[in-house]
Amino acid sequence: MATLHSYPFCPHSRFVRLALAETGLETDIVEEKPWERRIPFLEMNPAGNLPLLVVDDGLAVPGARGIADYLDDVCGGDLRDRRLLPQEIADRVEVRRLLDWFLGKFHEEVSDYLATEKIYKRFMPAELGGGPPDMGAIRAARTNVRYHLKYIGFLISKRNWLSGDQMTYADLAAAAHLSVVDYLGDVPWEENEMAKEWYARVKSRRSFRALLADRVPGMAPADHYADLDF
Known part of the structure; x- marks a missing residue:
């Protein structure tokens, strides 16, 4: 199974989490605090940016745009009318x-x-x-x-x-x-x-449900945050 290194309130990470959920690619999620710059993480992604997708064969795909392109290359054709990067x-x-x-x-x-x-x-x-x-x-x-x-x-x-x-x-x-x-x-x-x-x-x-369940410790969201009807 692929592994996504991300942070819950990193906006780029949230985009990739949505893309993965819409694509249907199952992943384990590892929380990575971007300010810590852990050596094991930097060894996989020297730029230190989030998110990072590590696929089953060990390929490390860095960054929101890179992961989006990878998902389209690997899964786009199978999604047909649900493809997130159109054919034309x-x-x-x-x-x-x-x-x-x-x-x-x-x-x-x-x-x-x-x-x-x-x-x-x-x-x-x-x-x-x-x-x-x-x-x-x-x-x-x-x-x-x-x-x-x-x-x-x-x-x-x-x-x-x-x-x-x-x-x-x-x-x-x-x-x-x-x-x-x-x-x-x-x-x-x-x-x-x-x-x-x-x-x-x-x-x-x-695909949005996991994002709406995220919480910052000690900081409640706006009242309407998880309200689907606002």
Whole structure:
């Protein structure tokens, strides 16, 4: 059985957990605290980034994009109409463009700030950067999430799912990153009903159940976090 090294509130790890659940590939999950940089983990993945998928033959596949591509290479053809990276070239380009948006831009401007300042730093020792959150970074993330939410609403106003008619990696990446922000109560859902309706559809899927069960020790989620109807 494959093994996924991940952290429950790492947004990239959450994306891969969703992708694995939608693909149907069973994995053992090993919790990896990203700030610890354990030597055995670095020997498998010198970059030290999460997540990391180690498959049965020992192949180590690092990073959210790398794992998504691996899953499509290995399982995509068998999924047929449930394929998360579409067959048509133009559709694949659009999915990858949105992956760059959410795994890159959204992460850098919103989810990385909030996960680090509100969650990671609670458990990191001071010598590794732990301590009180940077309120300036939190304010910036709360400002930035608003235009990302508007962009999601714009896409859904023209499409059934973010990249087109079918759910793809783009939806899973966006929802995974938003789920961390939503746990913390920092998504202004009242500002965009279309984005809220789309997110409710994604978090109602069976693949999302494990994410909704995650809890930060000593920090309860927003009241609506696990409510499928908001």
